[in-house]
Amino acid sequence: MFDMRRGVTDMSQRVQSLHHLIFGICVVVGAIVFIVMFYSIIAHRRSKHPEPAKFHESTAVEVVWTLIPTLILIGAAVPATMTLIDIEDNSDADLTVLITASQWKWHYQYVEAGIGFYSNLTTPLEQINNVDPKGEYYLLEVDNPLVLPTNLKVRFLTTSDDVIHSWWVPDFAVKQDAIPGFINEAWTRVNTPGVYRGQCTELCGMNHAFMPVVVEVRSEEDFLSWIDDQRLANELAGEAAVAARSRDWTMAELMPMGEDVFLTHCATCHQPDGMGQGIKYPALAGGVIPTGPVEAHLERVMNGLAETEMQAWAPQLSDLELAAVITYERNAWGNDTGDVVQPLTVYSAR
Structure with missing residues (x-):
């Protein structure tokens, strides 16, 4: 509740650890500054008739209070820079998914497999209109979740058909804007099977709140089986479409x-x-x-x-x-x- 979500990827856990490190540094520095400040206010208040010091400068003090902040900033900048470099390294992906946003849904295209589908909100209108009680996953449930394998590097390509959206799954520490006419990149490697939920985080119109993201992570074997099932379903859908037209x-x-x-x-x-x-x-x-x-x-x-x-x-x-x-x-x-x-x-x- 009072911390960043640890998440289920190595990167999300690195981001949380980096947050703890920098937050800890800020707390220590802030505590020292306020302790010295309040001590000075109390110990040298006017009622004690303090005598001002008679020195003008101290080279040693100036070197110390310059050197310490510099070392602190370097200590925070090095791991932060290394993490940012790794976040932006989208090379050597095992799987690529093109994510196309539109008002107000997501389209997922598995580039290598040639499979694609739309993902729409399935929360009943009765819940949205306060007729029925809210469900457990109110506004966080879809008809077709994105399915990913465990332990493989997945590259996301994000774009949009209309306005700016943003695809966000906090458990992955992935948030990438989907901008019309541009393709942004991100990646993840999920170690733990499960269902992970997120949302569009860029105000995109009246139904912005109705653009949930649901990702189902399966084992590699289950994922490959799912891919085969989708190919078969596409073939059957093609046959059904021909039958419907006849x-x-x-x-x-x-x-x-x-x-x-x-x-x-x-x-x-x-x-x-x-x-x-x-x-x-x-x-x-x-x-x-x-x-x-x-x-x-x-x-x-x-x-x-x-x-x-x-x-x-x-x-x-x-x-x-x-x-x-x-x-x-x-x-x-x-x-x-x-x-x-x-x-x-x-x-x-x-």
């Missing part, structure tokens, strides 16, 4: 799916009842886009709108998910257009 879906099938997609990805801004939040997050109930031409609705959802917080969802959702959510938006909250968007239509519009 048939016609009914409104009764798409509406529940679309509602789930909407509540997961859209409701935070546009609200569960589709009423929106002012001009910035316009209402979808009776809105121009959801009740207008289907082509314009597809364009807006798939490609977003420049210079606004409306994201491009085409890279993030499947054809079936996009078809479902657009069908839902066009037929919920009294819109009742009767339009049913098919996955094949979405695929053709990509």
